[in-house]
Amino acid sequence: MRMFSAAVQIAALVFTVSPSLGADADHIGIVKTMAGQVVVDRGGRAVDAQLNFRLYQGDVIRTGSNGKAGLILEDDTVISMGNGSTLALRDFAFKPNDRKLSFVARVYQGTVSFISGQIAKLAPSLVHIETPNATVGVRGTHLLVRVD
Amino acid sequence: MSKVAGSILLMLLMTMACSCTKSTLVALAPDPDGKVGSITVTNEAGSVAIDTPYQATTISGEKKRPAPPENLGREALHEIFSEALSIQPASPLHFLLYFDKDTELTPDSARLLADILAAVRERGSVDISVVGHTDTRGSKEYNTELSVCRANAVKDELVRQGVASQSIRTTSHGKENPLIPTADNVDEVRNRRVEVHIR
Numbered sequence: 001m002r003m004f005s006a007a008v009q010i011a012a013l014v015f016t017v018s019p020s021l022g023a024d025a026d027h028i029g030i031v032k033t034m035a036g037q038v039v040v041d042r043g044g045r046a047v048d049a050q051l052n053f054r055l056y057q058g059d060v061i062r063t064g065s066n067g068k069a070g071l072i073l074e075d076d077t078v079i080s081m082g083n084g085s086t087l088a089l090r091d092f093a094f095k096p097n098d099r100k101l102s103f104v105a106r107v108y109q110g111t112v113s114f115i116s117g118q119i120a121k122l123a124p125s126l127v128h129i130e131t132p133n134a135t136v137g138v139r140g141t142h143l144l145v146r147v148d
Numbered sequence: 149m150s151k152v153a154g155s156i157l158l159m160l161l162m163t164m165a166c167s168c169t170k171s172t173l174v175a176l177a178p179d180p181d182g183k184v185g186s187i188t189v190t191n192e193a194g195s196v197a198i199d200t201p202y203q204a205t206t207i208s209g210e211k212k213r214p215a216p217p218e219n220l221g222r223e224a225l226h227e228i229f230s231e232a233l234s235i236q237p238a239s240p241l242h243f244l245l246y247f248d249k250d251t252e253l254t255p256d257s258a259r260l261l262a263d264i265l266a267a268v269r270e271r272g273s274v275d276i277s278v279v280g281h282t283d284t285r286g287s288k289e290y291n292t293e294l295s296v297c298r299a300n301a302v303k304d305e306l307v308r309q310g311v312a313s314q315s316i317r318t319t320s321h322g323k324e325n326p327l328i329p330t331a332d333n334v335d336e337v338r339n340r341r342v343e344v345h346i347r
Binding site for chain 2: 029030032033034035052054068069070071072074076078080081082083085095096097099109111112113115116118120122131132133134135136137138139140141142143144145146147148
């Protein structure tokens with residue numbers, strides 16, 4: 001027990017003196033696989049993605065006519081996008097300890113596959129995949145969406 | 149061009165833009181582990197539920213009711229989604245580590261570290277989560293602190309064995325994400341764990 005409380009004190013000290021947990025601490029996923037052109041729109045800027053590119057809430061991922069991409073989010077959601085596809089990661093929260101859970105993504109165009117992750121297991125009603133014509137509610141599953 | 153003609157043209161263009169409404173196809177496939185979940189496709193005109201694999205619904209407009217589910221079959225769906233599925237990353241790997249007391253790993257879990265390092269190398273992973281969990285015995289605060297300490301201990305060991313520190317993030321789910329759901333204040337050894345997720 002003493003070891004434990006000492007460790008807590010050390011952890012507290014480290015957290016106080018290190019403010020560096022900023023931007024990098026809250027990425028919600030990465031581009032794990034890709035081919036061809038993959039662009040991420042973030043805050044009005046378009047950036048070419050590369051392998052292991054970090055994704056944040058609000059990012060819009062676009063694959064070119066020769067592009068495709070595979071994404072893994074922090075809660076184990078696995079997304080893959082065919083060519084000519086556009087996907088927005090509109091809302092993502094995976095903080096079970098604070099009871100904050102949600103995942104909302106929107107497919108604007110193209111072909112997208114979703115394999116749901118832990119958020120869909122812990123709070124299925126808070127997972128929504130939006131499309132221009134309808135919204136999809138998901139219960140722990142593999143979902144395929146095509147928007148022409 | 150007069151203002152009136154201009155606004156008529158604009159209205160015409162807008163109508164045209166609206167008339168080429170996008171068609172949407174939504175289909176259900178089995179999970180990688182073979183299980184089949186369910187989906188509900190909803191818009192203001194109605195709702196369709198699908199719980200049979202390879203069934204799909206088409207939605208031709210936001211004010212058009214989703215079509216009754218139709219079985220497209222595995223072949224046809226894999227054809228439509230071949231590009232997307234061809235780039236699908238392998239699902240993240242999970243390792244479960246257990247503790248004897250405080251932040252000391254059980255001998256079995258200590259031996260698992262080698263497998264974790266091999267998996268990180270094999271996947272070229274630079275995105276690793278080390279997530280502390282507890283059982284429901286004790287207060288939220290106590291469990292949060294304990295799971296943070298355990299996650300940090302595992303991270304430190306991985307870094308000591310050569311994993312880049314910036315590739316690892318530690319989080320704590322305290323008692324809110326149990327492996328084995330229990331009532332509050334229940335001792336459950338399988339819930340006192342650190343999960344290592346390798347993406």
